[in-house]
Amino acid sequence: MKKSFRQEPFIPYFILLCCTSIVCIFLLIILFHIFSKAIPVLSWEFITSQPHEGMTKGGIFPAIIGTVMLTIITTLVATPLGVASAVYLNEYATENKLNAMIRVAIRNLAGIPSIIYGLFGLALFVQTLHLGTSLMAAGLTLGLLSLPYIVTTTEEALKTVPNSMREGALALGATKFETIRDIVLPASTSGIATGVVLSLSRAAGETAPILFTGAAFYVQGIPGNITQEFMALPYHLYMLSTQHQSIETVRPLAYGTAAVLIIVVFVLNLLAIVIRNKYRNNLK
Amino acid sequence: MELEYAIDTKTMIDVANLNLSFGNKKVLHDINIGIEEKMVTALIGPSGCGKSTLLRTFNRMHDLNSTVHIEGSVIIDGMNIFNKSIFVNELRKKVGMVFQKPNPFPKSIYDNVAYGLKINGFPKNEISERVEDALIRSFIFEEVKDKLHEPASSLSGGQQQRLCIARTIAIKPEIILMDEPCSALDPISTHKIEELILSLKDQYTIVIVTHNMQQALRVSDYTAFMYLGKLIEFNETNEIFNNAQEELTRNYINGHFG
Numbered sequence: 431m432k433k434s435f436r437q438e439p440f441i442p443y444f445i446l447l448c449c450t451s452i453v454c455i456f457l458l459i460i461l462f463h464i465f466s467k468a469i470p471v472l473s474w475e476f477i478t479s480q481p482h483e484g485m486t487k488g489g490i491f492p493a494i495i496g497t498v499m500l501t502i503i504t505t506l507v508a509t510p511l512g513v514a515s516a517v518y519l520n521e522y523a524t525e526n527k528l529n530a531m532i533r534v535a536i537r538n539l540a541g542i543p544s545i546i547y548g549l550f551g552l553a554l555f556v557q558t559l560h561l562g563t564s565l566m567a568a569g570l571t572l573g574l575l576s577l578p579y580i581v582t583t584t585e586e587a588l589k590t591v592p593n594s595m596r597e598g599a600l601a602l603g604a605t606k607f608e609t610i611r612d613i614v615l616p617a618s619t620s621g622i623a624t625g626v627v628l629s630l631s632r633a634a635g636e637t638a639p640i641l642f643t644g645a646a647f648y649v650q651g652i653p654g655n656i657t658q659e660f661m662a663l664p665y666h667l668y669m670l671s672t673q674h675q676s677i678e679t680v681r682p683l684a685y686g687t688a689a690v691l692i693i694v695v696f697v698l699n700l701l702a703i704v705i706r707n708k709y710r711n712n713l714k
Numbered sequence: 715m716e717l718e719y720a721i722d723t724k725t726m727i728d729v730a731n732l733n734l735s736f737g738n739k740k741v742l743h744d745i746n747i748g749i750e751e752k753m754v755t756a757l758i759g760p761s762g763c764g765k766s767t768l769l770r771t772f773n774r775m776h777d778l779n780s781t782v783h784i785e786g787s788v789i790i791d792g793m794n795i796f797n798k799s800i801f802v803n804e805l806r807k808k809v810g811m812v813f814q815k816p817n818p819f820p821k822s823i824y825d826n827v828a829y830g831l832k833i834n835g836f837p838k839n840e841i842s843e844r845v846e847d848a849l850i851r852s853f854i855f856e857e858v859k860d861k862l863h864e865p866a867s868s869l870s871g872g873q874q875q876r877l878c879i880a881r882t883i884a885i886k887p888e889i890i891l892m893d894e895p896c897s898a899l900d901p902i903s904t905h906k907i908e909e910l911i912l913s914l915k916d917q918y919t920i921v922i923v924t925h926n927m928q929q930a931l932r933v934s935d936y937t938a939f940m941y942l943g944k945l946i947e948f949n950e951t952n953e954i955f956n957n958a959q960e961e962l963t964r965n966y967i968n969g970h971f972g
Contacts, residue, residue, distance in 0.1 A: 524780050594817040598878070601773060602830035602885060603807035612829065617820045 461692070468689035471682045477690060481648070486679050490687050495652045496565075496645075496660035497694065501634045503569025503656065504576060508633075509626050511573075512580030519581070520588040521610055540578035545638040547575045552642040566656040568644030575639050576629045583625025587618040620709030624702045631698035635691060637664040647673075663691040726751040726889060726919040727772060732786035734767060736779065741767050743943045745786070749889075749936075754911060754920045756934035756951065758927060760971065764943040765923045769891050772921065773809040774802050790889070807834055810887035814894045816874035818866035818881075823858050826866045826877055830885040848884035852876045853910050872903025879910060883918070890914065892922040896929065908933050927967060931955055939963045 479489035515536075523529040551571030561567040591614050599609040615622075637645075645665035653660045670684040671677070727749035734742035742764050749755050757765040767776075774795060776782040787794045795805055818826050827845040836844065849855040854876040858869070866877055875895060882890055892911070896904040911920060911933045924930050930937050931951060938948040939962070947954060947963045958964045965971060 592817070594813060594815060595819065597775065597778075597811075597813065598817040598819065598881075599829070600778075600803075601775070601806055601811035601813075602833065602881065603803040604830075604833050605803050608833050612833070613819055 464685055464688050464692065467682065467685040471686035472689060476686055480651070481683075484675070486676065486683075490661075490663070490666060490683070490690060492649055492652050493661040493663045493666040493687065494690065494694070496649075496662045497634055497664075497691075499565060499653065499656075499660065500569055500572065500640070500644075500662055501630055503565060504572040504633050505626070505630055507570055507573030508576040508580055508629070512577050512626075513584050513622060515577075516581045516584035516588060517610060517615075520585045521606070521614065536578050536581050540582065543638075544575060544636050545641075547571055548639040548641050548643060550574075551639060556643055562657065563642070563644045563646075563659055564657045565644055565653055565660050568640040568660070568662075569656070571639045571643045572633045572636060575636065576633045579629035579632070580626055583629065584618075584622050587621025587625060588614060590621060591617045620706045623705045623709070627698055627702040627705065631695045631702070634698065635664050635695050637668050640665055663687060663694065667691060723753070724751045725749065726790065727921070728787075728789040729768075730787045730789070732768075732771065732788060733784070734764075734771060734776070735783050737781045741943050742771075745945050747938060747945055747948055749919060749921055751919050752915055752917070753935040754915050754922060754933050755936040755938065756930035757921065757923045757938050757940060758925075758930050758966075759940035759946075760966065761925075762942075763940040765938075765940050766893055768940070769893055769921060769923050772889070772891055773806050773811050775811070777802060807885055808887055809889045809891060810882035810885070811891040812875070812878050812882055812893065812895045815898045816871055816878050818869070818874050818877055821866065822863045823866050823869070823877060824862040827881050827884045830881055834885050836885070844884055848880040849877075851883060851914070852880035853906060853913075854880060870903070872899050872906060875899060875903065875907060876910065879907070879914075883914065887918065889919045889921065892920065894923050894925060897925060904929070927955075939966060941966070 476489040477494060478491050480491060481488040519529065519533065519536075523532075548571065551567060551574070555561045555567035555570050556563055559567075561570075595613055595617065596609050599613045600606070604612070640662055644659055645662045646659040647661075647665075647669050649659055649661050667684055667687045670680045670687060674680050725748040727747075729745055729747045729749075732742055732745040733740070745768060757769060759765050770776055771784065771788060772790070772795075776784065784796060787796065789795070790805070790809065793800060819829060821829065824842075824845055827848050828841050831841050831844055846855065849858065854873060857873060858877075861868070866874060869877060875898075879890075879895075896907050899907065908929065911922065914920060915935075922930075922933065934951045936948065937951040937954040939946045939954060939958075939960075941962055947958060947960045949959075954963060955967055958967060
């Protein structure tokens with residue numbers, strides 16, 4: 431009998447495997463490079479103490495707390511606005527020109543470079559609204575930056591709720607609002623929460639938007655309220671690695687800061703995965 | 715067509731000169747039909763004949779679609795349901811609906827039935843009793859009584875559909891619309907739902923859309939045959955199946971098309 435079947439070719443598989451490996455290798459090199467240089471400085475003291483002697487000694491405690499506070503303000507600003515807009519667009523808006531334009535605008539907002547958000551925040555929040563360079567101004571700026579992502583991911587999450595579910599509630603006499611509140615939102619919580627956390631983890635690592643709106647090179651202690659300037663991990667890292675008088679001396683501290691920032695973002699991403707799995711098991 | 719109604723029955727849904735189109739596509743042509751109280755009326759016809767569309771006008775499910783255009787009247791309890799003064803959620807409380815695919819909410823079995831009671835303002839202390847009653851009437855209580863607080867998604871398709879019927883009857887509607895309620899179910903589950911329909915008709919007016927002619931014959935008192943958006947023939951089920959006046963109806967019943 432003639433050989434009539436074709437064998438699974440090896441070459442395409444091999445090329446695809448190589449591409450994937452290259453991606454992973456770069457990621458591993460970055461992580462290895464940073465953590466190998468950071469391990470000597472990473473200690474309990476490093477993450478719980480103030481920097482001193484012109485940043486050449488001590489830890490990054492205020493920068494960690496600053497980033498956490500900033501992320502909390504960003505969450506409080508962006509989540510309600512973003513989720514509400516997505517609910518409007520997906521549940522209430524009809525297919526007309528105005529709503530199509532709103533959608534395009536939101537997609538485009540996601541593509542604006544973060545430095546422009548920073549300058550816009552400086553003009554609007556810091557100067558026009560007289561918030562000064564503060565946690566509040568920086569939080570609002572980062573909130574704006576996160577909004578388009580939250581709107582888009584929330585819309586996607588709402589779209590995963592089958593229409594038959596909405597019809598089921600409406601057919602029982604529920605109003606549109608009751609249907610959204612009692613059926614649609616609970617059924618899409620995991621998707622919404624995942625999207626929110628992921629956009630926040632991205633915001634937490636941003637430098638440009640907080641550069642002019644509130645981040646400071648050095649602040650004594652942690653900010654007592656939202657009108658004060660603050661230290662933040664990405665900005666601290668930027669200063670230590672490019673702006674410090676004795677860059678060579680503080681280089682290990684810069685690597686330590688980078689490692690802590692990566693860990694913070696990684697923990698947020700892990701949280702997103704945990705939320706997704708928890709609600710997926712509960713609801714479906 | 716001439717219809718003879720029994721004297722002691724009352725028309726529950728009175729449809730007059732109903733025309734419906736989606737955009738430019740006309741789906742229902744001048745429908746006139748009277749649905750009798752506490753009877754089971756089956757809507758049959760080939761796919762795309764407009765039977766589901768007609769059913770969904772009775773609880774104004776088409777409100778969700780912005781391209782729909784409706785003319786004519788549907789009178790339920792003496793009120794035209796398209797009247798601006800009608801609150802659509804009040805109408806839907808009176809006209810319940812069971813869908814083609816079981817669509818339980820992502821909640822517990824108990825909460826699925828309790829939800830309609832809660833939003834429609836039934837007293838809190840009556841809810842658990844009414845939930846139990848609805849589950850019993852829907853022939854599902856025995857199967858779920860030990861796991862009322864487990865998610866509804868853990869039930870089989872047939873059980874889910876009976877749960878959806880329980881959810882619908884819990885709020886005591888007057889009319890139950892069923893849109894091919896058995897098309898996603900196996901024969902045993904179908905049989906249970908059919909028994910359930912027969913047991914419910916002493917209290918409710920039921921309109922059922924079905925592809926299955928044997929089902930129409932088994933459960934319905936009246937049958938309406940629709941074709942290409944028109945109501946071709948409407949009569950007592952026995953008459954439609956044994957003595958249809960229209961040739962189209964006879965051909966469909968005998969399986970010549972559809």
